[in-house]
Amino acid sequence: MTTTGQAVGEYITSVPPAVGRRIVAVSRRLAISPPALLRIAVVLIVATSVAVIAVTVQAITDRVDGARGVGAETAPLVNDAEALYVALADADAAASTAYLQAGYEDPVLRTRYQRDLRVAGDRLAAIASRASLSDESKDAIATITRELPIYAGQVELARANSRQNYPVGAAHLRDASSQMQSELLPATTTMYEGAARGLYRDYRRGTALRAPAIIISGLALLLVQLFAAHLLVSFRTRRILNVGLATATLLVLIAGTVSVAMLTIEGNALRSSQRHGADQLLPLSTARILVLQSLSDENLDLIERGTEPGYMPDFKRLVTAIGGYGKGLIGEAATSAVLTGESVAANELTNRMRSYLAAHDDVRLAISRGDYFEAVEIVTGRESAAAAALEKALSRNIQSAARRLDVHAAEARDALDRVALLVAFLVAAGTVFAVSGLVRRVQEYA
Amino acid sequence: MTAFRGRLVALLAILATAGCASTSDHALRNLDDLARTTSTTNVVVTTTSTTKVVETTSGWDDAESVCDDETESLRPTEPLPQPMQMPPGSFMAEIQTRKLRVGVDENTLGFAFRDLQDRGKIKGFEVELANEIAARIFGPVRASDHVELVPVLTEEKRDLKKYKVDLTIDAISMSCERWKEVAFSVEYYTAKQEFLVRKDSPLEGKSDLPGRKVCVTKGSSSIGILKEWAPRTIVHVEPERTACLVALQEHEVDAYFGHDSFLYGMQVQDPTMEIRRGVLPAEVTTSHYGIAVALDNREFVRFINAVLEQMPPTTWAKLHRQLEESLRLPEGTAQLPVPRYRV
Numbered sequence: 001m002t003t004t005g006q007a008v009g010e011y012i013t014s015v016p017p018a019v020g021r022r023i024v025a026v027s028r029r030l031a032i033s034p035p036a037l038l039r040i041a042v043v044l045i046v047a048t049s050v051a052v053i054a055v056t057v058q059a060i061t062d063r064v065d066g067a068r069g070v071g072a073e074t075a076p077l078v079n080d081a082e083a084l085y086v087a088l089a090d091a092d093a094a095a096s097t098a099y100l101q102a103g104y105e106d107p108v109l110r111t112r113y114q115r116d117l118r119v120a121g122d123r124l125a126a127i128a129s130r131a132s133l134s135d136e137s138k139d140a141i142a143t144i145t146r147e148l149p150i151y152a153g154q155v156e157l158a159r160a161n162s163r164q165n166y167p168v169g170a171a172h173l174r175d176a177s178s179q180m181q182s183e184l185l186p187a188t189t190t191m192y193e194g195a196a197r198g199l200y201r202d203y204r205r206g207t208a209l210r211a212p213a214i215i216i217s218g219l220a221l222l223l224v225q226l227f228a229a230h231l232l233v234s235f236r237t238r239r240i241l242n243v244g245l246a247t248a249t250l251l252v253l254i255a256g257t258v259s260v261a262m263l264t265i266e267g268n269a270l271r272s273s274q275r276h277g278a279d280q281l282l283p284l285s286t287a288r289i290l291v292l293q294s295l296s297d298e299n300l301d302l303i304e305r306g307t308e309p310g311y312m313p314d315f316k317r318l319v320t321a322i323g324g325y326g327k328g329l330i331g332e333a334a335t336s337a338v339l340t341g342e343s344v345a346a347n348e349l350t351n352r353m354r355s356y357l358a359a360h361d362d363v364r365l366a367i368s369r370g371d372y373f374e375a376v377e378i379v380t381g382r383e384s385a386a387a388a389a390l391e392k393a394l395s396r397n398i399q400s401a402a403r404r405l406d407v408h409a410a411e412a413r414d415a416l417d418r419v420a421l422l423v424a425f426l427v428a429a430g431t432v433f434a435v436s437g438l439v440r441r442v443q444e445y446a
Numbered sequence: 447m448t449a450f451r452g453r454l455v456a457l458l459a460i461l462a463t464a465g466c467a468s469t470s471d472h473a474l475r476n477l478d479d480l481a482r483t484t485s486t487t488n489v490v491v492t493t494t495s496t497t498k499v500v501e502t503t504s505g506w507d508d509a510e511s512v513c514d515d516e517t518e519s520l521r522p523t524e525p526l527p528q529p530m531q532m533p534p535g536s537f538m539a540e541i542q543t544r545k546l547r548v549g550v551d552e553n554t555l556g557f558a559f560r561d562l563q564d565r566g567k568i569k570g571f572e573v574e575l576a577n578e579i580a581a582r583i584f585g586p587v588r589a590s591d592h593v594e595l596v597p598v599l600t601e602e603k604r605d606l607k608k609y610k611v612d613l614t615i616d617a618i619s620m621s622c623e624r625w626k627e628v629a630f631s632v633e634y635y636t637a638k639q640e641f642l643v644r645k646d647s648p649l650e651g652k653s654d655l656p657g658r659k660v661c662v663t664k665g666s667s668s669i670g671i672l673k674e675w676a677p678r679t680i681v682h683v684e685p686e687r688t689a690c691l692v693a694l695q696e697h698e699v700d701a702y703f704g705h706d707s708f709l710y711g712m713q714v715q716d717p718t719m720e721i722r723r724g725v726l727p728a729e730v731t732t733s734h735y736g737i738a739v740a741l742d743n744r745e746f747v748r749f750i751n752a753v754l755e756q757m758p759p760t761t762w763a764k765l766h767r768q769l770e771e772s773l774r775l776p777e778g779t780a781q782l783p784v785p786r787y788r789v
Contacts, residue, residue, distance in 0.1 A: 102566020162562050166715040167553040170560075171688035305599045307685075370547070370610030372596055 034232075038442045041229040042435055048225055049431040052218035053424045056259065059211035060420040063263060066206025067270055067416065071409035073132050074199040075278070079402065080130075081192035082285045084123040084144075086391075088188060089292040091116035092180040095155050096299045097384065099173050100376045105163070117152060124148070127191070137194045140187040147183050151176050174303070181296065192289065196282055203278065206270040206412060212263045215423075219256040222427070223249060226434055233441050244437015251430035255423045262419045269412035277405025279336040280344055281398055283329040287322045288394045290329070291356075294318040295387045298360065298379055306367065319357065324350035333397070342404070344397050352390040359383035510744075510788050513622035517734045518788045519632045520744055522752035529585035537746045538583055541612060545591075546583060548576040549598040549606065549614030549738075553688045555711030556773040557617060568595045571769040572615045575634060575737070575754075578761070579613070582753045600686060601665030604628050606740050613750070617705060619667045619733040629743065630736030631750045632785035637705040639668055639731040641722045642694065642712055649701055649722055655679045661690035661699040667733065668703045675726050691716065705733055710773040734783065755785060 094113040098106060127133075128141050154176035161169030230245040294315050301311035323330045325346050330353070334346035359382040366375040510520060532538035550572055551558040558570040573595065580589040596609050603616045604627050617637070620630045641660070643649050649658065656678035662668040664685050672679050682699050684690045690702040691712045701722075702709070709721045739747050766780035 102560050102562050105562075161715065164715075165559070165562050167555055167559045168688045168691050168712070168715050170553060171686060171692045174686075174689070175692065305597070307599055307602070370596065373594075 035442050037232065038229075038438055041225070041232065042438045042442075045222070045225050045229065045434050045438075046431060048218075048222050049427055052222050053427050055218050056215045056255075056427070057420045057424055059214045060259065060263070060416060060423065062208065063206055063211045063266060064413070064416045064420070066202045066204070066208070067266055067409060067412040069132070069202035070199065070206060070270065070273060071406060071413060073130060074195060074202045075281075075402070075405055075409065077127065077130055077133075077195040078192065078199055078281070078285065080123050080127045081188060081195045082289065082398075084120055084127065085185065085188045085192060085289050086292065087116045087120040087123065088148075088180065088184055089289075089296060091120065092177055092185075093292070093295060093299065093384070095158075095173060096177055096296075096303060097380050099158075099170060100299070100302065101380050105159075113155070117148075120148065132198070134194045134198070137191045140191040140194075143187040144184055147179060147187075151179050151184060154179070177300070177303075181300070185293075189289070192285075196286075199278060199282075200274075203270060203274045207267045212260055215259050215263075216256065219252055219259075219427075222252050222430075223256075226252065226430075229434070229438060233438065242437045242441070244433045244435070244440070246437075248430040248432075248434035248437065251426045251433065255426035255430070258426070259419060259423045262415050266412045266415035269408050269415060273405050273408030273412065275336065276340045276342060276408060277401050277403075280333045280342070281401040281405055283333040283336075284344070284394050284398045284401065287329040287333075288391055288398065290318045290322050291387055291390055291394070294322075295384070298363065298383065302363075302367075302372075302375060302379055305372075312364075315360070319353075322353065324353050333401075342400070344401075345393065348393050349390070349397070352386065352393050356383065356386040356390050359386050512788075513625045515786065516620040516622050516625060516630075517633045517736070517783075518786045519630055519736065519751055520747045521787045522755050523745070523748040524752065526582065526749070526752045526756060529582060530588075532583065537612075537743045538749055541583055545594045546576070546580045546613075547594045547596055547609075547611040548573075548580075549603065549609050549611040549616060550576070550595050551600070551603075551616045551687075552597040553686055554617065554708055555714060556769050557707060557711075558615075559711075568597065570772075571635075571765055572617075574765050574768070576613075576615055578757060579750055579753050582749075600663050603665075604738055606738065612739070612743075612746070614738045616738075617707060617733075617735055618738050619705075620736040621667065627741070628738040629741050629747045630738060631747055632754060632787070633734040633736055633783040634754060635707065635735040636781065636783045637707040637733040637735065638723075638728070639671060639703060639726070639733060640706045640709060641725050642691075642702040642704065642709045642719050643700065643722055644694065644697075645718055645720050647700065647722070649725065651725055652676060655725070658701065659699040661693045661702045663687050663690060663704065666704070671726065671730055672703060675730060691719075694719065707735075710775060714772075714774050751785065751787075 091113050094109045094116065098109045098113075124141065124144060127137075128145070133141070154172050158169040158173035158176065161172065226245055226249045230242055230249070233242045233245065234240050297311040297315040297318070301308065301315075304311075320328060322328050323332075325331065325334070330344075330346060330349050334344045334349075337344035337346075359378055363375050363378045363383060366372075366378060527533060527538070530542060532542050550568055550570075552560050552568050554570070556570055558568055558572045560566045561569050576595070577589060577593060580593045583589075584592045596611050598605075598609050598611070598614060598616060600616075602608060603614050603618055604624065606612075606614055606628065614628075615634075617635075618624070618628075618630075619637075620633065624630070641649060648654065652675070655676040657680065659680045659682050660672060660676075661682045661684055662672065664683050669681060669683070672681055682693065684693060687704060687708050690699070690704065693699045694702050695716065702712075706721060706723075713719055713721065737750055739750065762782050766782070767777065769775075769780050770777055
């Protein structure tokens with residue numbers, strides 16, 4: 001201790017005497033005696049420590065909230081909203097296929113419809129129980145919860161009438177379908193969009209530079225105060241090293257290092273979660289929803305015998321948005337996958353997209369020939385199968401992306417586990433040491 | 447137009463003498479047939495008691511384009527060609543090389559509806575008539591494989607080009623206005639437009655209509671009739687007939703104004719509904735159904751008229767009985783209208 005202390009002390013006393021004279025001059029000017037100065041230093045350091053602890057804990061908590069939100073709230077919400085859309089859209093597709101094929105009692109379609117409704121109910125309950133829903137999403141949930149039983153009732157009414165061979169059953173089914181398309185599905189889309197936005201908000205929160213900036217500034221301020229106090233004490237008392245203050249400085253430095261290091265790890269992990277996960281998950285999930293929308297456009301155009309001219313332009317718009325190799329949502333997902341070293345099976349997706357579009361072209365051809373029944377056969381057969389295959393491939397890629405998202409988000413959460421506590425403890429301990437070191441000097445004056 | 451016709455009929459009724467058979471309207475309209483001559487045709491006076499017509503018309507002429515009576519169609523082909531031996535160059539000869547495409551409805555019980563117990567095949571009275579026509583073109587054996595039934599939307603039933611059909615048989619009411627768009631066969635069914643209401647409805651007469659919500663199908667003649675005869679009714683338009691039944695069931699409307707041919711089927715599907723007759727005057731609510739063919743294909747119209755004319759009464763009786771049974775109507779409700787021809 002003595003040799004190193006002496007060396008340090010020598011270094012300190014080799015500080016220009018001007019600084020020492022300044023301190024004495026200031027204290028004389030302020031008519032504050034050195035002991036009073038020391039007492040002020042104590043108060044200042046304690047006050048700053050308390051403030052720094054509070055602010056640091058808050059900053060770290062903000063980042064933790066972002067990281068935890070991604071894993072526990074927003075990413076699952078995106079998944080639930082997408083699954084809900086798929087379930088509802090598929091239920092309606094099963095019902096309208098039954099109408100086109102006049103197969104109301106087809107057991108395969110019936111099973112599919114009932115399973116879809118069950119899944120929709122489960123997902124609806126899961127979403128409703130989540131804590132962090134925007135007002136828009138809450139309204140959407142309310143709409144869907146209210147309308148879904150009415151929809152199901154209309155479908156059953158259609159079935160009951162069709163069992164008797166009553167044509168009015170078809171009218172009930174058309175009502176049900178239009179309710180699904182104009183109320184239920186748009187509400188679900190609203191929720192999905194809200195969830196996606198929420199996810200990226202959490203990413204921003206979890207990687208905000210505000211936190212480390214605040215922490216570093218706060219700890220730097222504390223360090224400056226400790227250093228100044230140390231300077232004051234060693235000049236006045238010719239005791240080069242104040243153990244308390246030195247220890248305090250060390251602890252604050254450690255606190256700073258720990259918090260910056262852990263925040264950096266957490267930030268990187270979260271960014272990985274976004275780049276390796278969310279940046280592929282979102283475009284693929286959205287593409288899946290658009291595939292279902294396009295298929296329903298096709299069904300409805302057929303059911304309404306082309307009287308509604310809006311379906312085909314909408315189909316084109318959706319298909320362009322979905323894209324394929326190098327374009328659209330599939331292209332976007334593939335690009336971000338390449339950048340991060342994953343593989344999104346862009347080729348497979350593009351090929352399945354092509355099959356789907358080929359079937360669509362054949363449907364339009366049949367319609368232009370006036371061959372309605374052939375068109376129905378293609379839509380309910382080849383085209384539905386192609387859409388299902390495309391959906392399945394999308395789903396597989398979505399799941400891989402979701403896994404990566406979750407893994408990295410968990411890493412981020414773990415990085416900050418108890419870090420706030422540790423940093424607060426270190427700063428508090430440092431304050432104790434600093435105060436004890438200063439108080440001893442003050443006592444020497446007494 | 448309808449108001450004028452009503453007054454004309456009333457006037458002629460005063461002038462008419464008793465003794466003509468059949469319904470009074472038909473008898474009176476005969477007076478219009480008289481004294482129309484052209485250079486290339488022999489004028490023949492038709493009476494309502496016979497359906498056999500002998501004439502030697504060649505090609506089209508101006509007289510045939512004039513519409514005085516919407517139920518008057520073109521003279522039947524004589525003699526009727528044998529199946530698969532249609533006159534070369536004729537429209538039927540072209541049909542012979544492919545399938546007969548027929549526009550039909552698919553939502554009307556009894557007339558044209560999907561049998562969901564039979565893979566959704568469209569069946570009904572109108573389908574049977576189409577089959578009869580096909581049988582005369584292809585022969586009875588080949589006919590069943592050579593008919594393509596195309597479901598058409600109610601509001602565009604007369605748009606044969608859009609659906610690429612050779613003929614449409616879908617409760618199309620004949621009118622001189624519509625004769626400008628399509629050519630019609632002879633009348634194959636007479637319907638009356640009536641009001642379908644819930645059983646507890648207080649609707650009795652025309653005076654009950656103002657302020658009430660009445661459902662009609664898009665593009666139907668019902669809209670015009672309501673506008674003229676009950677202008678203060680609130681008209682609610684639906685694209686399909688069955689949608690009007692649903693609207694009635696859901697209490698969105700007070701009544702559905704449509705052909706009793708449909709309303710019978712709706713009573714079957716929902717026994718809490720009933721038909722209120724005579725709310726509007728009989729003359730304005732009568733609908734004469736004709737098979738629609740493209741205006742250019744008048745020889746096809748003659749062919750169809752000949753087919754209908756030569757269908758044995760037993761066949762007609764069988765089809766009528768089937769219709770009555772599926773609509774739960776008493777025997778004899780469905781009657782064969784008397785065919786009327788121009789010139």
